[in-house]
Amino acid sequence: MREVAVLGVAMTKFGVSEKTNLEMFAEAGLEAITKSNVEPKDIQALFFGNCLGGFEEGQLHMAPFAHSELGLPTSAPAVRFECACATATVAIRQAALLVAGGIYDLVLAGGTERATIMGTPLATRTFAMASHAQHESTAGITFPGVFAMAAHMYTAKYGVEFPELKKHTAEVAVKNHRHGALNPKAHFRKKIDVDTVLNSMMVADPLQLFDCCPFSDGAAAVVIAEVNRAKDLVDKPIYIAGMGQAACGGLYLQRDITRVRAREEAARQAYHQAGLTPSDIDVVELHDCFTIAEILAIEGLGFYEFGKGYDAATKGETTFGGKVVINPSGGLKAKGHPIGATGAAQVTEIVQQLRGECDERQVEGATVGLVDTLGGDLGTVCNIILRS
Amino acid sequence: MAYPITYDEYQKNLEKGRFVGLKCKKCQTVSFPPTAVCRACGATALEPVTLGGGGTVKTFTVIRVAPEGRKPPYIVVMVELDEGPFVLGNLDGIQPDQATMDLIGKRVHMDRHLVKGDVYSGEDTYVPLFRPESS
Ligand SMILES: [Zn+2]
Numbered sequence: 007m008r009e010v011a012v013l014g015v016a017m018t019k020f021g022v023s024e025k026t027n028l029e030m031f032a033e034a035g036l037e038a039i040t041k042s043n044v045e046p047k048d049i050q051a052l053f054f055g056n057c058l059g060g061f062e063e064g065q066l067h068m069a070p071f072a073h074s075e076l077g078l079p080t081s082a083p084a085v086r087f088e089c090a091c092a093t094a095t096v097a098i099r100q101a102a103l104l105v106a107g108g109i110y111d112l113v114l115a116g117g118t119e120r121a122t123i124m125g126t127p128l129a130t131r132t133f134a135m136a137s138h139a140q141h142e143s144t145a146g147i148t149f150p151g152v153f154a155m156a157a158h159m160y161t162a163k164y165g166v167e168f169p170e171l172k173k174h175t176a177e178v179a180v181k182n183h184r185h186g187a188l189n190p191k192a193h194f195r196k197k198i199d200v201d202t203v204l205n206s207m208m209v210a211d212p213l214q215l216f217d218c219c220p221f222s223d224g225a226a227a228v229v230i231a232e233v234n235r236a237k238d239l240v241d242k243p244i245y246i247a248g249m250g251q252a253a254c255g256g257l258y259l260q261r262d263i264t265r266v267r268a269r270e271e272a273a274r275q276a277y278h279q280a281g282l283t284p285s286d287i288d289v290v291e292l293h294d295c296f297t298i299a300e301i302l303a304i305e306g307l308g309f310y311e312f313g314k315g316y317d318a319a320t321k322g323e324t325t326f327g328g329k330v331v332i333n334p335s336g337g338l339k340a341k342g343h344p345i346g347a348t349g350a351a352q353v354t355e356i357v358q359q360l361r362g363e364c365d366e367r368q369v370e371g372a373t374v375g376l377v378d379t380l381g382g383d384l385g386t387v388c389n390i391i392l393r394s
Numbered sequence: 395m396a397y398p399i400t401y402d403e404y405q406k407n408l409e410k411g412r413f414v415g416l417k418c419k420k421c422q423t424v425s426f427p428p429t430a431v432c433r434a435c436g437a438t439a440l441e442p443v444t445l446g447g448g449g450t451v452k453t454f455t456v457i458r459v460a461p462e463g464r465k466p467p468y469i470v471v472m473v474e475l476d477e478g479p480f481v482l483g484n485l486d487g488i489q490p491d492q493a494t495m496d497l498i499g500k501r502v503h504m505d506r507h508l509v510k511g512d513v514y515s516g517e518d519t520y521v522p523l524f525r526p527e528s529s
Contacts (some may be wrong), residue, residue, distance in 0.1 A: 081464035135514070140401050141427050144462045144509050144521045145482045146457055154455035155472055162453070211456040211493065225402045257472065258480045259433060263453070 008105040011236035011243035012392065014041030015354040017226035020342030021193040022122045027059055027068060029226035031118035032075040034350075039076070039114065042229040043239045046077040050110040052084040053101040055093035055117025056346040061132045062120045064225025076114070084156065088346075090136040091295060092381030093117050094226065095349025095388040102228050102390075110237050116227030119344035129221045133345075136255040136382035147257075150218055153296040154210035156263045160298065163264055164313035172212060175205035175297035177319040179216050179339055182294060185325070186336020188367035191351075193222045193342030203297075217297040221268050222342030226350035228357070235289075244357045247282065247374070248391040257383050264313075269306040269380065269387040276389040277308075282374065284308035287330055287391070289359045289369040291352035292378035294337040300324075303378055304332060309387075331369045333356045349379040353390060360394040398440055408506045408520035413447055415479065416440040426479040427448040447504035449473040449524070451497050452480065456490045464514045469493050471524055473502055483522030502528040 016037035018030050025033075039046055054069040064070075073084035087097040094117035101115035121129055121190055133149040147155075158277055161171050186192035198216060206215035236243035252271035260267060277283060284307060292307065292364050294300035300367070305315040309330055318324045324332035335341045335355040338348060356375035377390040398416055404427055407414040415426030419510060423434035427447055431438055453472045460466040467490035480497050484507065488497070502524040511517045 126459070126508075127462040130459060131463070131512075131514070134461050140517060140519070142482050143461075143515070144469050144519045145468050145484055146460060146468055146509070147455075147482060148457055148459065148461060150459070151455045151457050151470055155453040158455065158474075158495065158498065159453040161495065167494065207458075209459045211458070213455075255433075256482075258482050259426070259429075261452075261474075261480045263472075327398070 009106060009233035010105045010230060010246045011233045012246065012353065012357050013229040013231055013236055013240045013243060014038040015228045016041065017347070017351045017354045017356045018224045019191050020222045020224035020344060020351070022189035023223035027056060027065065027118045027120045028071055028075045030223065031072050031116065031227065034116060034225040034227040035114055038116070038227040038229050043111065044229070048112055049078050049114045051082050051101070051113045052078055052255060053087060053097040053113060053115035054084055055087045055097045055350065056120060057088055057090060057093055058121065058132050061121050061128065070311055071247070076384045089386045090381035091293065091343070091345045091350060092143065092350055092379040092386045092388045093346045094250065095352065095377060095379035095390065096386065098228060098350060098353055099251055099388055099390065102246050102249060105230055105232055107221065112229065112231045116225065117346035118225035119346035121221040121224045121344060122223050126221070135363055137145055139306045141258060142256055142383065148210060150213050150296060151211040151255065153215045153298050156302060157212050157298040159262070160264045166316055168212065171316060172204065173200060174317045174320050175217060175301065176200045178294065178297040178300045179203050181319045181325050182333050182337040182339040185334050185367060186340025189336050189341055192336040192340050193220055194340045195332055202214040204293070213296055217250050219295045219338035219343040222344040224342060224344035224347050224351070226347045226354050228350055228353050242361045242394065244360050244392050244394055246390060246392045248278070248280030249278070249389065251386070251388040254385055260384060263384060264300055264302065266380065266384045266387060267305050267379065268384060269303065272387040273387045274305050276361065276391050280391040282391060285373050286373040287376045289331045289334060289356060289375040290378065291333055291335060291337070291355050293380040294333055294339050295343060295380070299380070300332065302339070307376065307378060326369065334367045334369055349377065349388065350377060352377045356392050360392060395438065398430055399442065403498040404428060405520055411506065413445040413504060414442050415445055417443040419503055424477040426475060426477070426481055445475055445477050449502055449504065451500045451502055454485065454493060454497050456493050473524055481522055483524055485524050487525040503527050
């Protein structure tokens with residue numbers, strides 16, 4: 007396997023956009039290509055993420071249209087990926103695998119999503135389509151509902167009682183909003199406090215509105231190349247040190263949903279390939295779709311023992327100057343969560359952190375970063391470890 | 395290989411109030427809803443088994459922002475059936491606003507209710523509906 011590096015990275019501002027999926031992706035894609043010091047005609051394949059284009063715009067088979075928006079050559083195939091919220095990370099991993107395997111030398115990967123146009127009821131319905139259609143969605147489970155059930159199971163399993171757990175989960179939202187306020191691309195740039203979370207509308211007990219990431223619009227893209235090509239093209243290629251991806255079935259088959267088995271396996275693969283351990287990681291962009299999800303993730307990724315990560319944000323261990331900086335971008339909670347683009351935006355943030363380009367939210371001296379993206383009801387997790 | 399118990403057959407059983415899963419002939423693990431491969435050992439030699447319907451609540455939530463076509467609030471529970479499998483369903487006999495952590499560990503019994511399909515899922519479906527055993 008050849009070594010692989012990331013060149014140019016770019017994301018649109020996340021939030022509510024009037025632009026189409028293709029327009030947003032063209033913005034991010036062209037910026038990533040330009041920053042890589044190549045031209046569209048040099049790109050050999052497009053690995054394109056989008057989840058809900060059929061519902062958002064009545065558009066399937068979006069990849070070839072994204073390809074033509076960018077002016078990519080006919081010789082470059084364009085493929086759409088869909089792994090729910092993990093979509094773009096999976097697309098990037100597939101791109102990196104094919105570059106590592108010698109099939110391509112220079113590829114574009116990323117994703118786009120225009121979720122807000124659906125409105126909350128349809129968006130809630132379509133997001134719930136990532137649960138098992140026959141055995142889960144029929145019970146009326148929603149995406150917040152999945153993590154709400156995980157939160158209740160967590161409190162029962164570890165004996166961390168409400169309202170204590172609620173205060174600690176609220177601190178995750180407070181921390182990620184504080185980080186997002188430093189990120190000009192974030193959907194929300196507003197600081198909040200614990201009371202903001204605890205006084206917000208209940209969505210799925212015990213998760214309240216400010217425990218939840220928003221529906222967002224946005225796109226992100228990255229250029230990936232064989233390492234020697236990358237060194238010729240850019241000053242600071244960021245190396246892909248390790249990757250992992252794993253799968254697990256429906257919630258009713260996973261049983262103990264305080265443990266995300268797909269994450270534990272994906273992270274094991276990534277750490278093993280990189281030859282690194284959790285203590286080597288300086289900065290993390292992980293899947294905080296809900297506040298409890300960040301707690302499950304810091305435990306599953308090995309930063310905390312199971313049942314011990316719930317008060318990490320309260321203790322200041324996951325912010326700047328802490329044990330490991332989690333979601334300096336603001337995470338899904340504040341940066342926003344255009345599901346088909348999220349993974350590429352996480353990779354974008356880590357690459358910019360490792361290049362020292364993050365201004366006010368820069369993690370000082372960061373040399374190794376981890377991306378963690380979870381798809382659906384814990385069914386897919388993809389991890390990528392990057393180093394400068 | 396023929397699918398051992400199809401969703402259609404599972405639904406027809408639910409409609410009649412029969413909870414039919416599959417038991418692995420090799421390791422005795424029971425699946426419900428029935429799955430074509432034993433998740434515990436990978437075997438495909440399975441035989442139908444009718445479950446008693448008793449179980450224990452493992453976790454729950456109250457859905458207050460519902461998908462299009464559903465009327466909140468309602469309770470979703472994940473129950474461990476006495477024969478071993480976990481199943482997702484709804485809970486009756488407790489008002490959504492009375493649903494607290496006390497639910498976890500509570501004994502429940504399985505029934506079923508008909509949920510209307512929508513333009514995406516198509517047909518109406520029977521969904522496990524649990525009630526506290528005492529009521
Ligand atoms: Zn078996």
